[in-house]
Amino acid sequence: MSLFDSLFGKKKASKEIRACEGALEKRPDDAVLLKKLGDLYLKANLLENAADTYVRLGDTYNDKGFYPKAIALYKQAIKIYPGWEKPHEKLAELYQVQGFNREAAAQYVKLSEILEKSGESDGATTYMQKAAELDPAHKTVHKKAQSFDVREAGMMDPLPKTSAQPEVRKTDFYDLNSELDKEIEDLNIDASAENLVDDTGVDSIFKVIEETASEEGKDDPLFLYNMGLAYRETGLLDEAIESFNKVITIGEKLFDAHIMLGITYREKRLFSESLEALKQGASLDEATPEMKIGILYEIAQTYKSLGDNQNALSIFREIQKEHKDFKDVEVEIVRLAGGG
Structure with a gap:
């Protein structure tokens, strides 16, 4: 039984899925195979399996420092399986490490809400406290704080059996709502927070990259290439194409720019342009x-x-002759040859 079967108890009838799982056993950290398997699970409506695979792929990118890709994958897992805590937690931790405290707080709020619905009040309180520490002006934190009875850590320790029960005073409790008011006042933030936008996507990271344009130089090929990647990550394909074309015009970093230009054209279904860029x-x-x-x-x-499956299959077979284990070529051949 595979990892995904043991976690979610799902049966997978597709030969294509089994082929991809088999290839992953040989190369468990292969990002292309993980993405392929996640997509296959999603297509088969195996949502829990798909979410787990996207989180696993997100972890792979996170470990390698490709944070925008990791964020996008964690969000994909949340989108298809919103009640699962793990991707929210991963996303919150990554946002926090990157210094995006408001985005991290938003994820902790969602975690708190998930746990509260499932009756795990202690865990819900813990996550709401984390959100409060990161973004005290978050309107949900400010509202929810009043519903939590948050004790200081020392009050949770069991009393010795021989001790008399102490008189409980108001000062024995941490008044989270009052503390939030103080934080908001100190930070000069509107307590209603109605003007705040809950940005939890890769847009926040993209904006930071974009704001550095004047410092990096708009004619710098490396900057333009990275901007193209950022545009593509956020779904701005036209802008990505423009950036990659500028890199090619400058005449540096040509190979990577041609590949990404071809891929982006393909994503826009401009297949002739894609083939031309790749062949160049x-x-x-x-x-x-x-x-x-x-x-x-x-x-x-x-x-x-x-x-054009015939041409695709022919090229995949040529690749396999030179590099038997290259990416997911084995899976592609099985599918295109009619074995999936």
């Missing part, structure tokens, strides 16, 4: 044989998206 990248002098294998893989993906 393959013709560059700097392209090594290994790099060309990567471009061939993307060309095959474009043919597949175009509906």
Whole structure:
């Protein structure tokens, strides 16, 4: 029984899913295979499995420092399985590490609400306290604080059996609502917080990147390339295409720019433009044989998206001859050959 079966008790009938799981046993940290498996689970309506796989992929990107991708994957897991605590917690921790305290607080609030609905009041209180520490002006924190009876840690310790029961005074309790009022007053923040927007997506990170444009220089190819990646991560494909084309015009970082341009064109279903960009990248002098294998893989993906399965299958088979375990080529061949 696989990890996903043991976690969620789901049966997977698809040969394509089984092939992908088998490939992952050999390469458990392969990001392409994890993404493929998550998508397959989602397509099969195995939502818990899909969410778990996206979180696992998010962890892989998080460990490697690709934080926008990790955030996007955690949010994808939340979208398809919103009642699961784990992706909210992962997202909150990552936001906090990156210094996005308001976004982290919003996730802790959601965690608190999930636990409160399931009757776990202690856990709900803990997460609401975390949210209060990070963003005392959050309107939900301010409202919910009044419903929690939050004791100081010392009051939770059991009393010795021989001790007399002490008289409980108001000062024995932590008045979270009062403390929030003080924090709001000190920070000069509107207590109603009606003007605050609950931004919990990758947009917040993208805005930070965008705001550094004047410092980095708008004609710097590395900056433009990173901006293209950021635009693509947030779904702004036209802007991403513009950035990648600018990099190519400058004449630096050409190979990576051609690949990403081809992929982005494909995502916009501009298949002719995708093939042209990828083939131009393959013709560059700097392209090594290994790099060309990567471009061939993307060309095959474009043919597949175009509906030209014959050309796609032919290229995947050529890749497999040179690199048997390259990405998810084995899975693609099984599917396109009619074995899925």
